Amino acid sequence: MGRAPCCDKANVKKGPWSPEEDAKLKAYIEQHGTGGNWIALPQKIGLKRCGKSCRLRWLNYLRPNIKHGGFSEEEDNVICSLYISIGSRWSIIAAQLPGRTDNDIKNYWNTRLKKKLLGKQRKEHQARKANSLKQEMKKCIANSSNLMVTCNATQNPNYYPDNQPPMATMPSIYTNQDIALNDQSSIRKLLIKLGGRFSSNDHHQQQQQSHDGFDHNSNYNNLHQNPLDNFPPPSSTTASTQQFYDSNSSFSQLLMNTTDQYNLEMTAASVQMSLQGISSNFQMGYDMNPPEGSSLEGLEGSSYGCSTSGPISAESTNWDGMGPLAYTQTVSEFDRCAQPDHMLQADYAFEELHSRYIGLH
DNA sequence: AACGCATCCAACCGCATCTTG
DNA sequence: GCAAGATGCGGTTGGATGCGT
Numbered sequence: 001m002g003r004a005p006c007c008d009k010a011n012v013k014k015g016p017w018s019p020e021e022d023a024k025l026k027a028y029i030e031q032h033g034t035g036g037n038w039i040a041l042p043q044k045i046g047l048k049r050c051g052k053s054c055r056l057r058w059l060n061y062l063r064p065n066i067k068h069g070g071f072s073e074e075e076d077n078v079i080c081s082l083y084i085s086i087g088s089r090w091s092i093i094a095a096q097l098p099g100r101t102d103n104d105i106k107n108y109w110n111t112r113l114k115k116k117l118l119g120k121q122r123k124e125h126q127a128r129k130a131n132s133l134k135q136e137m138k139k140c141i142a143n144s145s146n147l148m149v150t151c152n153a154t155q156n157p158n159y160y161p162d163n164q165p166p167m168a169t170m171p172s173i174y175t176n177q178d179i180a181l182n183d184q185s186s187i188r189k190l191l192i193k194l195g196g197r198f199s200s201n202d203h204h205q206q207q208q209q210s211h212d213g214f215d216h217n218s219n220y221n222n223l224h225q226n227p228l229d230n231f232p233p234p235s236s237t238t239a240s241t242q243q244f245y246d247s248n249s250s251f252s253q254l255l256m257n258t259t260d261q262y263n264l265e266m267t268a269a270s271v272q273m274s275l276q277g278i279s280s281n282f283q284m285g286y287d288m289n290p291p292e293g294s295s296l297e298g299l300e301g302s303s304y305g306c307s308t309s310g311p312i313s314a315e316s317t318n319w320d321g322m323g324p325l326a327y328t329q330t331v332s333e334f335d336r337c338a339q340p341d342h343m344l345q346a347d348y349a350f351e352e353l354h355s356r357y358i359g360l361h
Numbered sequence: 362a363a364c365g366c367a368t369c370c371a372a373c374c375g376c377a378t379c380t381t382g
Numbered sequence: 383g384c385a386a387g388a389t390g391c392g393g394t395t396g397g398a399t400g401c402g403t
Contacts (some may be wrong), residue, residue, distance in 0.1 A: 005362070016397085039388065055389080056372065068370095091391060106392070107370050 013048045017057055023106055025054055026062045060101045060178075067099035071108055079105060079113060 017025075027044045035041065039051035045055065060066075071079075075097055082093045088109075090102035097105065 014373075037388075050373095052374090052389085053372075059390095060371075086394065103371075103390075110393095307376055 011043075011048060012050045012053070017061075021049065022057070022062060025058060029062075056103075060103045061254060065099050066101065068104065071113075075100070076113060079109060080117065083109065158223075 024045050024047060028041075034055075035044070037051075038055040041047075041054050042049045042053055049057075078096055079093060082089075082096060086092060088106070090106045094100050094102040094105050
């Protein structure tokens with residue numbers, strides 16, 4: 001048995017409220033209150049409106065002390081901070097901002113604040129990259145390669161358990177200091193939110209032990225405490241993620257469409273991590289073909305890259321100890337990204353690697 | 362001036378949760 | 383404990399408006 005409609009759909013007025021309707025509703029509620037029954041309210045007043053519509057009109061527009069527009073910088077920060085912490089719980093966010101309604105905040109976020117933050121982040125990133133990254137990355141890759149060829153692939157699953165090789169310098173390209181949210185991790189979380197969340201499958205996958213018996217999750221968990229994990233992902237985001245993946249068989253393929261500059265960054269970051277024996281639950285990206293003479297020679301980059309997952313290891317970084325590869329490695333957390341926004345995802349990928357790197361030192 | 366496109370935001374819709382009998 | 387109705391919430395829609403060409 002289906003639910004009975006809350007009102008007679010055929011006889012209720014829809015669309016914008018007239019000043020007369022507003023006046024009637026306002027006068028009645030100010031004098032009598034809502035009476036605890038919105039459904040019965042329109043009949044009492046003589047309005048041809050659905051009770052839900054009356055409630056919405058009162059809460060979002062007519063009740064006293066409502067503010068519209070003109071969000072301050074401080075309010076922007078509150079909204080962003082809460083969005084990072086609790087997601088799109090607009091009613092909770094609105095409760096922290098007197099005079100603001102959930103609908104108003106939601107509209108403000110969707111139409112302005114989100115774009116403002118994304119625009120700033122991207123603009124800064126691109127400018128910074130244009131100025132300094134090429135030089136730094138060249139140096140970084142050169143250092144990493146020199147170190148890598150000295151590695152012994154027979155060492156333990158962590159690759160460098162006892163004798164840590166010297167570190168090459170990672171470029172510090174993510175500072176985001178003049179965004180309203182000043183700390184990098186907040187921005188990172190925000191970008192994750194903008195892209196999507198872990199699906200339950202993703203999370204489950206992260207909890208699995210790696211095939212080599214090493215507990216890769218310990219590092220993972222330490223570095224990826226996501227305060228949102230306690231909240232189930234919204235169905236729409238999950239669907240969106242799925243839709244995105246349906247049209248992009250793997251993120252790594254998508255990655256190939258981003259800039260060469262980015263591939264360089266990813267490569268450098270991956271190599272650096274492997275040098276440190278950082279054990280992370282990685283998914284191999286779309287890579288180049290295995291080098292000549294490797295036992296994996298003949299495997300196409302795409303088939304290998306898209307099907308392999310696991311920790312950074314001798315196998316994934318050094319191909320039978322033959323030296324560093326110029327492959328691109330992507331993190332499995334990319335599953336979070338729901339929006340086909342290449343640059344944002346690329347930004348986040350490297351930033352994620354960078355965060356892990358920083359987190360371990 | 363006219364047209365098309367982008368943006369904004371009030372209002373709607375459907376679903377989940379809460380309340381009541 | 384259950385069913386029905388009421389309420390609250392968040393995603394989405396579509397009309398109004400602004401802006402560029």
